[in-house]
Amino acid sequence: MKNVVFAKWNRIAASSKTAGVVDSLSLDGKEIVVLDVDKLSLSGLEKYDVYVPATVIDTIQGNNVKAYHELLQYPFFQRTKETILEEGTPKGVFRLRRMVDSVKNNAVILSDLCVLASMFGETEKVVIRHSRLGVVPAHVIVLIRYVCGTMAQIDYTFSDKEFVELEWSGIRKIIEFHSEEVNPVKPSLYHPITLQYDIKSILESSKRLDLVWEEFQRYRSLVGGDES
Amino acid sequence: MKIGIMSFAHMHAYSYADCLLKLEEVELVGIFDDDVSRGKEAAIKYETIHFGDQKEFLAEEMDAVIICSENIRHKEMVINAARAGKHILCEKPIATTIEDAQAMIDVCADCGVTLQIAFPVRFSPAIQQVKQLIDNGELGEIVAFRSTNRGQYPGGWFVDKEQSGGGAILDHTVHMVDIMRWYLGMEVVKVDAILDSFFQNGDIDDAGLLTLEFENGVIASHDVSWSRLPEYPTWGDATIEVIGTKQTVKADGFGEYFRLFSNERKSLTHVLYGSDIDFELIKDFVNCIKQGNSPTITGHDGLKALEVALTAYENACNFSR
Numbered sequence: 001m002k003n004v005v006f007a008k009w010n011r012i013a014a015s016s017k018t019a020g021v022v023d024s025l026s027l028d029g030k031e032i033v034v035l036d037v038d039k040l041s042l043s044g045l046e047k048y049d050v051y052v053p054a055t056v057i058d059t060i061q062g063n064n065v066k067a068y069h070e071l072l073q074y075p076f077f078q079r080t081k082e083t084i085l086e087e088g089t090p091k092g093v094f095r096l097r098r099m100v101d102s103v104k105n106n107a108v109i110l111s112d113l114c115v116l117a118s119m120f121g122e123t124e125k126v127v128i129r130h131s132r133l134g135v136v137p138a139h140v141i142v143l144i145r146y147v148c149g150t151m152a153q154i155d156y157t158f159s160d161k162e163f164v165e166l167e168w169s170g171i172r173k174i175i176e177f178h179s180e181e182v183n184p185v186k187p188s189l190y191h192p193i194t195l196q197y198d199i200k201s202i203l204e205s206s207k208r209l210d211l212v213w214e215e216f217q218r219y220r221s222l223v224g225g226d227e228s
Numbered sequence: 229m230k231i232g233i234m235s236f237a238h239m240h241a242y243s244y245a246d247c248l249l250k251l252e253e254v255e256l257v258g259i260f261d262d263d264v265s266r267g268k269e270a271a272i273k274y275e276t277i278h279f280g281d282q283k284e285f286l287a288e289e290m291d292a293v294i295i296c297s298e299n300i301r302h303k304e305m306v307i308n309a310a311r312a313g314k315h316i317l318c319e320k321p322i323a324t325t326i327e328d329a330q331a332m333i334d335v336c337a338d339c340g341v342t343l344q345i346a347f348p349v350r351f352s353p354a355i356q357q358v359k360q361l362i363d364n365g366e367l368g369e370i371v372a373f374r375s376t377n378r379g380q381y382p383g384g385w386f387v388d389k390e391q392s393g394g395g396a397i398l399d400h401t402v403h404m405v406d407i408m409r410w411y412l413g414m415e416v417v418k419v420d421a422i423l424d425s426f427f428q429n430g431d432i433d434d435a436g437l438l439t440l441e442f443e444n445g446v447i448a449s450h451d452v453s454w455s456r457l458p459e460y461p462t463w464g465d466a467t468i469e470v471i472g473t474k475q476t477v478k479a480d481g482f483g484e485y486f487r488l489f490s491n492e493r494k495s496l497t498h499v500l501y502g503s504d505i506d507f508e509l510i511k512d513f514v515n516c517i518k519q520g521n522s523p524t525i526t527g528h529d530g531l532k533a534l535e536v537a538l539t540a541y542e543n544a545c546n547f548s549r
Contacts, residue, residue, distance in 0.1 A: 034292055040346070091426055093435050095376065097469075099476075127420040129369045132445040138374040139471050141449045143420055143439045151422040153449050154436045155374050157471055169435070171426060225412035 005051040005202055006037040010191035013198050030200075032199055051206050054114070056105040057213060066206035071115045073197035073205065074164070076177055083121055083175060084168055090120060090172035094152040101162040104138040106223045107216070112154060113142070113223075114215045120146040126222045142223075162195060229514060230257045230290040230364030234282075235297035236270045236307050237263070237385060238319050238348065241504070245293050246272045247510040254514055260285035262330065286312035293343075294510075295319060298391040299398070300450050303328040310335045315342040321402045321537065323528030324393025329534055335525035344513050344523035345437050345530035347406045352509035354479040355407060359472060362411050367472030370412055373440075373448035374471070375404040381454040385430050395433035397423055397540050400452040402533035404442070406490045406525070408470055409532060414442040416532075421540035427455055440538050461487070462498035481505070 036055060042062055043083060052060060054067040073078055086091050094116070096157040100108055109128075117123070122143045131139040137159040149176040168175035231254055233241055248256045258277040258302050261267025267313040271278035274515050286293075286308060295305045295448035302323050309316050309372035314400035316336065336343035349355055361367055377400040385391040386399065405416065423433045435453040442448070456464050466481035482503035489495055 046307065069257075076346070087526050093426070093437065093453060094456065095437075099461060125422065127439055129439050129441060130445055131448045135369065135371055136473060137471065139440050139447065141372070141447055143422060143437055143449070149424065149426075149435050150422060153451065155372070157372070158475065159476075168450075169453060170437045172457070174455070174457060174460060180357075209540065 002048050003032045003051065003203060004045055004048045005032060005034045005057075005199055006040055007034055007051075007053065007202070008038070009034070009036055009106065011196055013193075028145075032203075033200065051202050054111040054212050054216075057103060057129060057209055057216065058107060061209065062190075065209045066127075067209050067212040068202045068206040069111045069115045069212075070197075071112050072118070073201045075197065075201075076159060076164075076179070077115075077166070077203070080166060080168065080177065083173070086181075087170055089148050089174065090170065091149045092168060094120070094150055095165075095167040095169075096152070096154040097163075097165035098154065098156050099161055099163045100158050101158055101160060102158055104140075104158040104187040106220075109140060109154070109156060109223050110216045110219050111143060113219045114212070116144070116154075117215070119171055120148055120150045120152065122147045126135075126164060126219070128223055162191070164195065197219060229254050229292070229518060231255070231292045231294065231514075232258045232260065232285060232288065232290045232381070233270075234260045234285070234293050234295045234309065235263075235301070236261050236266050236434065237298045237301075238296040240319055241270070241294070241296035241448075243506045244317075244346075244510055245505070246440055247507045248294075249274065250507065251514060256518065257290050258285055259290055264485075267518065269349065277505065278296060280397060282308060291315060292513070292546055294346075294513075299324050299393045300383045300391050303307075306332040307335045308341040310341050312344070313341060314516045317344045317510075317526075318530070319346045321398055321534045322527060323534060324398070326538065329475075329527070329531040333531065336400055336527060342517060342523050343527040344516065345525050345527060346534075347403055347525050347529070347533075348406060348409060348505040348509040349403045349481045350471045350490060350525060351503075351505045351512065352466070352479070352481040353503050354483055355466075355468070358468070358477055358479045359411060360492075366474065367470055367477060368474030370446050370472055372446060372471040373411075373450075374409070375409050375471040376452065376465050376467045377401070377404050377447065378449040378453045378455050380432065380456045380460075381428050381493065387430055389432055392432075394537065394541060395425070395430075396452055396454045397421070397433050397438075398537045399437045399454075401436075401438065401450065401537040401540060402530070403466055404450055404452075404468060405533045405536045406529055408440070408442075408448055409529065411468075411470065412442055412444070412446060414444050414446065416536050416539075417442045417443045419536055419539040419543050421544040423544040424539065427453070432538065433541075436540065436544070437535075440536065444450075446544060459494050462493070462500075463546060495501070522549065
């Protein structure tokens with residue numbers, strides 16, 4: 001059974017070169033084929049295991065499809081998560097800043113909320129504020145208190161560029177990350193290496209579409225807001 | 229110009245005294261502090277006179293006072309100084325309640341003296357440059373703000389509610405709310421907040437996240453805490469990101485530094501250089517008094533910033549002041 005992964009091409013790390021990156025379904029004997037998510041179509045893929053970003057699950061269905069959360073794929077995020085959880089039950093202030101290269105898409109927020117739930121558990125309070133309707137760029141602020149005691153705030157700007165800034169103020173540890181500041185190639189002429197991920201990570205962390213859908217449902221009414 | 233300082237309870241008094249000594253036209257004529265040993269020590273350091281009695285101090289001939297007491301005593305000292313005809317620079321937060329703040333503003337107006345609030349972040353070159361960009365229309369319409377004001381655990385009276393009136397939220401919300409109001413010329417109409425006490429096991433708030441909405445729909449997030457470890461490279465921060473329809477910019481009020489690595493326990497230090505925002509604040513206050521101008525940062529500015537911090541306490545479901 002071959003694996004077909006839909007992803008943004010510039011996000012795939014060079015270390016994933018074993019994957020055959022093609023723009024059409026001419027499987028050339030390789031086990032993994034990566035297709036551009038901007039040309040997402042499941043037509044003719046029924047016999048393959050298909051992986052899609054969770055941000056597109058409202059537009060597709062299929063028993064052979066699994067979804068992955070993009071934030072969870074970033075190596076910096078995986079390492080950060082490990083470091084925070086090393087403290088045991090996390091208690092502190094978690095802050096995430098995302099400049100998202102996309103029109104406003106609430107699924108990005110839902111996907112991130114699912115990822116944070118995997119770190120901090122159940123939410124106790126969630127407050128979401130959207131910038132004025134029709135003003136570009138759209139900005140969204142999510143304020144969360146988790147049952148474990150951690151508080152979090154995520155800022156999204158839907159724009160024409162991509163960066164991620166992460167801060168953790170824990171009891172004995174402070175973590176700071178900014179994808180542009182630590183990008184080892186400067187200036188960032190191409191998509192920064194800090195915001196690339198590996199195909200293997202996608203295959204290992206993806207979940208059945210219906211399970212991700214259920215996760216989304218927990219936050220969908222909270223996120224609200226207009227996507228225009 | 230003759231200026232006195234009322235109380236050295238707040239550590240900023242030392243910085244302000246240093247600034248006064250740098251100004252040729254200013255004389256530091258005396259220090260009132262009813263903590264006698266602290267006041268005497270400061271008077272020796274700054275080669276001036278210590279007064280243990282507030283009335284006696286205010287009877288002295290001087291143009292203005294700088295008040296750096298515990299928060300809870302701002303009202304008493306501002307009102308006494310105003311009635312003695314002294315212009316006033318009061319450390320932030322202006323007070324611990326809106327009623328006190330309003331009473332202070334009213335008395336100063338009645339007595340015809342200036343009341344300025346010490347928000348030195350307004351004098352950071354980075355913060356001022358962003359203000360210029362906004363005023364020039366280079367960011368377009370403002371969509372949102374994202375700010376931080378985090379520092380080390382101050383201890384002492386700061387963590388005693390009876391004297392401070394509140395913890396990190398009161399201490400560190402007012403600076404950046406003042407900057408947002410200054411940038412936007414609008415008031416905050418909604419405040420959501422989560423507060424907690426994480427870092428010192430105390431009963432006073434030392435961490436908080438605020439989401440604000442202004443009257444024109446601009447939204448803002450603010451991260452406030454006493455979370456910086458002693459080993460952290462710097463005392464703390466005061467940053468703001470402004471998301472505009474034309475571009476997004478970020479300013480760091482303490483961003484002028486170089487990194488110093490050493491083999492000490494604290495191996496990395498951010499060594500600040502460049503402009504001294506406390507000095508710019510004091511210079512501005514002195515100039516306002518000298519020229520008879522309205523203060524750059526008014527009592528009303530102090531009150532509106534305080535209002536947001538107090539609303540955060542009211543609206544935080546999990547924590548009370």
